[in-house]
Amino acid sequence: MLYTNLTMISELFNIVENNGKQIKKALALNASDFEDALQYRCAKDAGCDCIITRNQKDFSFSNIPVLSASEYLEQMEAH
Numbered sequence: 831m832l833y834t835n836l837t838m839i840s841e842l843f844n845i846v847e848n849n850g851k852q853i854k855k856a857l858a859l860n861a862s863d864f865e866d867a868l869q870y871r872c873a874k875d876a877g878c879d880c881i882i883t884r885n886q887k888d889f890s891f892s893n894i895p896v897l898s899a900s901e902y903l904e905q906m907e908a909h
Contacts, residue, residue, distance in 0.1 A: 846876035
């Protein structure tokens, strides 16, 4: 069951690269949460339009729009 769900998710989304370059760039951000910084760097390097999270406040350093899931869905419905 878990394998099937992960397979479905992987077909819906692009999986971006996560490598040493992003780790070094994330560390240089000096953010309060390393995982958030790493997600940001991967999104930035992959050219993502936004980051979707329940934890928007930890992305204060982001110059990519950071949206909640409901905000993202509202934007998609408007288009």
